[in-house]
Amino acid sequence: MSLNPKRTIAELKELRALTGDENGAQRLAWTDTWLEARNWFKSKLDGLPVEHHYDAAGNNWVTLKGESEKTLLIGGHLDSVPNGGWLDGCLNVLAGLEVLRRISDEYKGKPPITVRLVDWADEEGARFGRSLLGSSAFAGTHSIEADRGRTDRDGVRLEDALGRCGVDINRFPEAAHEQANAAAYLELHIEQGPVLEKLGLPLGVVLGTKGVERHAITFHGQEAHSGSTPMTARKDALAAAAKLALEIRPIAMKHPDAVCTMGSVKTFPGIVTAVVGRCECTLDQRDLDAKVLAQMYREAQEASKHFAAEEGCTVEWSRIWNIEPIPFNPTLIEFCDQSILEVAGVSHRLPSGPLHDAAEVARAGIPTVMMFTQSLYGISHNKIEDTREEHLELAVPAFDKLADKTMHWIQGQNKA
């Protein structure tokens, strides 16, 4: 059974038909549709000489035992956001399956090293607002006490939703056992951004995942009547926020790959006839360089204080979340670059703005790299998310070459 990229595309479409509707993919983690996707995936393993089990965090491990216990990990996630795209997460799982088939076939079921394919549980965090849930348990960076009481919009607790799927959140730490013998981790993913499309390139090497500073910023001014309050007597919290919304752009654009986003603005009282007394906004800042990230955070804080003072307002910051930049393994980056060059003739290196399970695996100290395929329109988490099939047909063999190179690299380490 040689590598068959068209089969990957056919299986992606089969999964879409099974677990999507007219609004897109509906494989929300810990729901029946997600379990159905996992059962369907299990059926695809029939005939392969693999063992499979779910770990303590619900990650699904498919193991092709090799001559050596040294292990190559390939991962993805079947879960999607509600009304999601047909490729986000499951491309990795099904391309990984195709690679596993090729390796099993080439080595007659016994490759020189062990190869494991993992379907991470709840990468998206779409239901409970906690992304990378399964991979964080694997990496030992879980936050059980903070997470168990999270509720979905129907009030169902995270702990209970997991329990219904046979997962006990108290046992999450046991998922770290799966790290044993892991020598490298590979993940293929759609870019979810416009960079490769703008460059006209099918594939790219991911240098790492950007660090993130995520904050809630509240400007406090003075609510006042829109008709009776002269312009010069106002303490307009929106004006201060508007200045910051514009200022974060030059702050980001000093650096080639940095991004700063104000994604949410809420005005209070938020009525047409009142000057805004309180303005709550969010700031998301990302860069692959920790120093750049720290500088942008500092500059945005200083700017916010300056604008608040200009407008007679005060400002408060509250960190929502942050993560350090996670650079990928230099050797694997080279392998990925070579694999893309061999298949597509041209490659490109770029950081990943979105987080991925690969970031958690890298934090666990396992050499990691990701490969991106071009996304159309830079759109993801939406039913119109798409990638040209000709690019998917390049992605599978390029990812397979990366797996092959990495396997031989691990094998060489083993001998040394």
Add this chain to the structure above:
Amino acid sequence: MSLNPKRTIAELKELRALTGDENGAQRLAWTDTWLEARNWFKSKLDGLPVEHHYDAAGNNWVTLKGESEKTLLIGGHLDSVPNGGWLDGCLNVLAGLEVLRRISDEYKGKPPITVRLVDWADEEGARFGRSLLGSSAFAGTHSIEADRGRTDRDGVRLEDALGRCGVDINRFPEAAHEQANAAAYLELHIEQGPVLEKLGLPLGVVLGTKGVERHAITFHGQEAHSGSTPMTARKDALAAAAKLALEIRPIAMKHPDAVCTMGSVKTFPGIVTAVVGRCECTLDQRDLDAKVLAQMYREAQEASKHFAAEEGCTVEWSRIWNIEPIPFNPTLIEFCDQSILEVAGVSHRLPSGPLHDAAEVARAGIPTVMMFTQSLYGISHNKIEDTREEHLELAVPAFDKLADKTMHWIQGQNKA
């Protein structure tokens, strides 16, 4: 019974105790508390030689018949916003009552002209979003078909809420009969703004109510992932809105009394991890000069188109509401100025940014003027709304002098 401003203050406090709570005044129109306030007011008429009735729109008319049918109208409103202040609206009613008592006393129940005190129904529009409801019925500027189906936040229809209070919206046009013989209209109100306080003046003459242009403005950009979308590849609807939020200020500040306010901004999808794809905001522009108002509206539109283009967005405008500037009567403005000078020694002329029932009365062609008392902190529609009692004690006699001058003016017209 001579004019007793302290009684007015005592009655305002009595009303506050009866119809307010720890969060402020609760005399929301068409509720039991409002009806209770009206019953309380009715009890204050005992012993006065007046007739009173509710018109077809629920306005409460108290009539002191004079030698002539020519009529001086004095008006206010007992209804309040939820958690409102203790003076907004009811100061006018109770100061008007004190003036009525003085006139009745002075002329032994039969003044040379007829004097009527009106408590307008639902000035605030706080429950159904339709302000000046009763006075618009009086003026014949009602909008019955647009209003009958309005609902409050519990889903109760305006038509049904009125019906419960014995008011049939279909009979609104009959309220215009109350215009008969009206020769002038006077209204005392708190400023609801900071102008008199900043000038250290207790009282001011209102030149008219500013015209209003009120619009919903929507910028359409492209929702995109905050991590994967480079700064230069964004179509950020919030950025365009932020530029407009800042630009409306110089647009207003070219003119001495003009105001422009962006009171509400809503971001979509409005999450920390997405560039804003759609931004809905509101604009409220006011000036006493129709030409200035038209210029500001035009400039804001042009600016919004320019900013949308700069940000790769489009923009749509939708008029929420507008009203022309309504200048008050020049003779009554002079009377008001003289009355304030006689009582307080110093006066000031200013336009009203907020709308008032007086605007509707003026639109009906009845000579109208308003007097303002200083507001503390420029705050209204809030339980901390306040005015110094020494200023209230000046307001009542100044308003009484205005009523006296106006009565003699009407009387003179009658003779002529």
